[in-house]
Amino acid sequence: MTDLIARPDADEEGRGEGNLGAPAGNGSDAPPPVEWAPAQAAPRKKRTALWIGLPVGATVTALIAASLVLIAPGASVAGVPVGGLTAGQAADAISARLAETTVVLNGPDGSYEVLGADLGANVDARALADAAFAENPMWNPSTWYPGSADAAVTIDEAAATAALQTAAPELYVDPVDAAVTFDPAAATYAVTPAVDGEGVDLAAVQTTLQEAFDQGLTTTSLEVTSVPVAALATTDEATAAVATLNGMLDTVGFYVGDERTVPVDRATAASWLTVTDDGGDFTFTADPALIQASVDALPAAVNRDPVNATVITDSAGKVLLEQVQGVTGRAIESTDAIAASFAEQLGSGNAAYPLTVSETPFQTAATERRLEVNLSTQMTYLYENDQVLYAWASSTGLPGTSTQPGNFRIGWKTPLQDMGCFDGAPYCTENVPWVAYFNGDQGFHGAYWHNNFGHVMSHGCVNLPVASAKFLYDWAPKGTEVSVHY
Template sequence: MTRPDAGVDEGAGGPTSGDDATVPTDPTYEWAPVEPEPRKRRIGLWIGIGAGVVALGAAAASLVLIAPGTSVAGVHVGFMTQGAAADAISGRLAETTVVLAGDGGDARVSGADLGATVEAQALAETAFAEHPLWNITAWFPEPLDTPVAIDEAVAAEALAAAVPAMYTDPVDAEVAFDADSTAYVVTPGVDGTGVDAGAVRESLATAFAAGETTIEVDAVAAPVSPERETYVADATAARLNTMLDEAGFYVGDERVVPIEASTLASWITLSPGERGTLDIAVDESAVQEVVDTLPEAVNRDPVNNKVLVNMAGTTLAEENEGTVGRELETTDGIAAGFSEQLATANGAYQLPVVETPYETAEVVRLLEVDLSSQMLYLKENDQVVDSWAISSGQSNTPTYTGRYTVHAHLTSQTMRGSERDANGDVLLDANGDPVTYTTPDVKWVMYFNGDQAFHGVYWHSNWGTPMSHGCVGMPEWRAEQIFNWTANGTDVWIHA
């Protein structure tokens, strides 16, 4: 605020003297602006916040970074994340170079050329796990071991290109079908020559572990194995031959449609696979031609089981084994499915079938002899199935009536016995010895009552008339018929 008596500043409002001078009649009063108070400085606070952020960042970094002084095969990975460390390890290995010294001059191959690899990610994870930045006691540890591997196929190509004068090509083992032996046979592989890849790998690993980027070694010759070695071809041929042995279409364990070895081999083409193996390709259209014939070969009606029993209920024999019926559900997809199996050297294909069960029938057989009519009747379940005239025992050596069972079968026998008179007594000769007979080579003999039997007769054909010493005789072919028709235990009924 100005004083009331203060003069007017000449520079403030114009002249103050002379004709134009104006003298203010009313003095003006103004308050001078208040001078603002100086702001408080917070330099210390901002400095404190910055230091805190830095400290927090350092603490966070210590949780993800590897400790200083940590190295993996000469690659320093301290203060790196695991990902960066893995990249550094892989990159250093790829750049590490082996110089091959030889008569033709030096050649150079890098880790990348050789397809060299290490478990870089796993090594980086181990480095961090064992030596994290936050653990001061884990700083500056011993270097981690780093096993180095090379891709043998890639290395072989790189070394052959680097030192071609040292290389001769190996010859792969081959597998081919031999029509004469109807089997797959092997032509053995032949080694070539080249640089010792194992020695190169060891040199690369040594340089990498020592942290060196280059190492010089002598180029040493070594055998070079073929891509397909003989043992691989042998194993492949063995699988293929096993497939040939079992090849076919199956229902359960039954191979209902076998496939001949030469036919199966004609469906197959062998071609090189990965890492020296052989791939199997199958001509599905050729398989389909056989599949189209399957219904005729596979489908069948059931055949009932026939079991022979006697009147006592004893099972004597199974004359006819039962067979289930079966029918293919469909042939759709079989050619494709079988082709897929054959491509894996599996030659046994299970067919989809619907089965029809069989029934079991019991049959009671009877040999009935009517002495009054001199006839033999063959019966099944009381029904006559065949009959013919026979010759039974004469009156002095009768065939005894009764019910019996067959107890023995002999295909041929010499028969002996005593002659008898009209009363059935044994005839004696002049010396008082029994008069005997001998009949050799009597065929198809079946005993049923002591020494009485059914058998064939070759010394007469007087059928329908008693002619024997007690047996039931008939033509030999008829005797063979009932010999095969009956089992031991079959019922026999002799009556007048």
């Protein structure tokens, strides 16, 4: 039930509150009417603690969450404070400190400054930051204020050299690269040796930067030490390139099989090539347009008709002599794209270009040859393909030194010989021409000392007129069959 209290009424003109029991303004003796009004509402309970507690709780939660990703207070890497930072923030701070570290080089002619960033200085900042967090997380108070961790610093040699040369050019003497040149007089490639230069000792610069970074210094200095600076293109590298190039000139040409069918002049081949040195990496390139002139001449140099072979055989078909060597006909199939293909091949160091040709085989014509000596008729017959080519009167051995019958083959031959001219010999005949032995010391030869052919006259050989002996000597190759009979 709502509590009610009495309150005096006010007059129409608002004269203010009246006193309980006082006469009414209307002059009536009745007491004034009493109005009942609700009692004043009780004040609401204060909830200050609840409203204050919500943001505080959120803050605590945030702090707990942050402690899971932040590095403990007091941690540092190479003098760079990383406490209270995330690993990513710590990595950025470490890299920035290294980049901003100044190295002062004191040389004989003055001092020079370069920044770590100029030297291409680098440290694995993220790995160091991750390690710092792993070892010193904020959520573990026992790891707070752990001290400083060292970090390995490297520099980029190319960037460092360029920065130092720019800052202090007088501290450098440029090296001279080895060179490869073609000597037209000798038609060969030659080496110009490299010459070392001088420069700042990069190892000393790196050590000084490392020490400064370890100590948390933003500026450091060192006394300049000169060291030899090797040429990018060394003598050994140029020598190796020259060996390859000269080997190419030794073999350059267009080949059919193993035959260098079209050799290329050394100076011409060298004119096709350009040798490029990329810091000691010698490479070769060839110009297809310059090669094209040689390619255009290939058909005339390569194409040929077949040449048929002619051979001399015995009666069984065994080849005794190849009179004309057979030559296979050939024709180059196409010269399209040869220049470009050869240029690419030369770039790899191979100067022997294989040609694709179509071939036409040669034919072989065989001629059978044999000799016959008839002791009864004192005749010598030359047979070719089983037909008598020539028949000559001849003189065989006298009784006591008769020519022996049998089947033999031409063996040793000599165009001129003294016969029987030794101590104890029964005779001596000098300068006997066109001798072709077939049975030991019995053979055909010319006889200039008599003209009694058709009768026995010799010491066992078959005497022929000199002209006939010369023809037989040339006609009958070694191995020609000889039949001696009655």
